[in-house]
Amino acid sequence: MISMACNIAGVPFKNPIIMASGTFGFGREYAEFYSPELLGGIVGKGLTLHPKAGNTGSRIHETASGMLNSVGLENPGVAAFLKDELDDMTHWNTAVIANVGGSNLEEYVQAVAMITENAQKRRTMNRRGVDMLELNISCPNVKQGGMQFGIQTEVAREVVRQVRNVTALPLVVKLSPNAENITQMAVMCEEEGADGVSLINTFSAMKIDIRRRRSVFANTYAGLSGPAIKPIALRMVHQVAQAVSIPVIGMGGISSVEDIIEFTMAGAAAIQVGTYNFVHLHAGAELVHGLEQWMQREKVQSLDEIRGIL
């Protein structure tokens, strides 16, 4: 009897396939095509304390084996998320992860405190709340905040420390490949009490419209994701997994069952799927079924048998 189940920081996942922030909305849109209950978990759209309109102009550009995005954290804000989205998300029997960003330290802390308080209140009413937090210190697409916290380890330390002080919810920190030293960053997260790290977010990148002689994006740079970044993501997950003892959630261009196996062998406790959701509308369901079939075919009872074997 095979089992795809895994546990990260006390949160049970029925399988290791989690939909990445910003690629799955809050689940509602994809629920019209397949049940989110098939999935291990869903990371909601990146939240900030206050609503954010996001960037103007072009937000998407396709590249060789990847895509650039400059959405700029458009989101309804934490209060609207808790009021309008969370009931639907927790209605599905899958782990709910809130991704939280901020323009400054206070915003991070307030946003996390609000979500934590909400989860506690819901628990007293026997209702599910957010199961886990993913701290976004790595969004490259907003002028203020986001990635500035994710580049320097000692700057990031303060965010992780202060957020850790206001929440008992399982806390995963999403790391940027643009960090000066991603391994040091992960070690710092562990030192400051994070329950896990997820990596990698998008690479800061660029596309120039040579006819108009300007960047395609109003914000000049954008975030590169997709299969193009997978080999680098895999290397970073491998390095980080060897440096920390907390779980590592791997992501970056995962587009097949073979990719999931690679990340698992590199040490990932679970994985996130992002850009591939756009390539195939049913990507999540396809990967869950595909992973199960692979495990049966290869006679792998549990992914623990292959996790971190490199």
Add this chain to the structure above:
Amino acid sequence: MANVISNVALVPGIYVMKIEGKFKGNMGQFYMLRSGTGYPLLPRPISIYDIGEESISFLYRVVGEGTNLFSQLQPGQEIQLEGPFGNGFPQVEGSLALIGGGMGTAPLLLAAKYYPHAHVYLGFAQQAFGVEAFEAVAASVQVKVGGSIVEQIDPTLYANMFSCGPTPMLQALAIKTVDTSSRLYISTERHMACGIGACLGCTMRTRGGNRRVCKEGPVFPVEEVEFDDLHGV
């Protein structure tokens, strides 16, 4: 996946692809189409051109790698498609004009079939295409090659107008419609990734706030549209 029935160039670089199967869809809605297994990654949003009992057709122009791959598909080959997506044109009563510019004529054919009394105006920069399909179903079809088709339209004659085409054409029409009682609906375009409203990649700024072109659009009443934002992309 579905099989291509035919894939024919109307004029160089502009094709009609017919795909086998029973498909749903209303005027102004679109499908996400993808062929091949590697690059390009993302499906392309293409308006529904026509729907039959056993087929669906798309009119497309070869502009990049994605549409170039489409143009190479032969009858019997497979293509991935999902849809229909988007809101489409509304149901309206009274007189109606359908105004298309270039590839913007594509989403109007279903409307012409649905409203046979509509007057159709088709404008092309260099070479007309697909006009016969409109002539077969519409009460009146006016065509202009070069210049602006908008000059030939008197908005006061119509209770409603549906339009799709280049932004300058849409804006000229919008300006001409100001101070008339004609209701103008325009179909917009944006690069898309998911096509279903999840990624926010196609968000457009409107007078009512941010709107997802793939979900709340692609058709908007003209009073909601901010042309500066349309021009900017």
